[in-house]
Amino acid sequence: MAAKNKTSAKAAKAASKVLRDGRTSKASKTAAGSALSQAPAKRKGK
Structure with a gap:
């Protein structure tokens, strides 16, 4: 079953940096x- 929660934009930016x-x-x-x-x-x- 897929998770309903999504990674926030702030967390995604940090993960990208890592x-x-x-x-x-x-x-x-x-x-x-x-x-x-x-x-x-x-x-x-837009």
């Missing part, structure tokens, strides 16, 4: 990737 940082551990990147996979799609335009 993934881009080469100094973070594999476990941190796994958690960040999981958080981003649960984030709602970013809307383009």
Whole structure:
């Protein structure tokens, strides 16, 4: 069953930063990737 809760924009931004940082551990990147996979799609335009 899929989770009803979604990752907030603030948390998604932090997770993205973790993934881009080469100094973070594999476990941190796994958690960040999981958080981003649960984030709602970013809307383009207005």
